Amino acid sequence: MVASTGLRNTGAVASARAAKIYGLEILAEKIQTSVVFTLKALAVFALRGINLTKKSRPQKQRPLRVVDDSNEGSAKYFDYLFYIDFEASMAEPRAQYALRHLQKFARFLRVLGSYPMDTIP
Structure with a gap:
């Protein structure tokens, strides 16, 4: 969306590959991680000593519409999505293991x- 609208005061969080594909400049690397998932399964982070810094959930009246990564196929609607930030880099094995564990269920x-x-405190 940032690339297609040409907005200069807006950024996107994405992979280096996405920046190359869409002709965007990489402004920062090695940054903290946000994920979204459909069930409350926070134990995968606690088991690995990963602190959560933000937890939220949208209202049930406004479900999110999601399509697959190719942006094709049928849409899925989910009643609740849980958004969290956690204090671990995606380069850390414990973060990778936590997400792999979460992905199983x-x-x-x-x-x-x-x-x-x-x-900043």
Whole structure:
């Protein structure tokens, strides 16, 4: 969306590959991670000593419509999605193991992106 609209004061959190595909400049690397999933399965993070910094859930009256990664196929609607931020880099094995573990029983899981942790008290 950032690439197609040409907005100069807007950024996207994505992979380096996405930046190359869409002709976008990489502004930051090695950043904190946000994910969204469809069930409350926070134990996968606690088991690995990963702190959660944000947890939220949209209202049931406004479900999210999701299509597959190719943006084709049938849409799926989910009543609840849980958004969390956690204090671990995607480069850390414990974060990779936590997400792999979560993926085994979550109906939907997507890494939304990574960004630097706020260090201002």
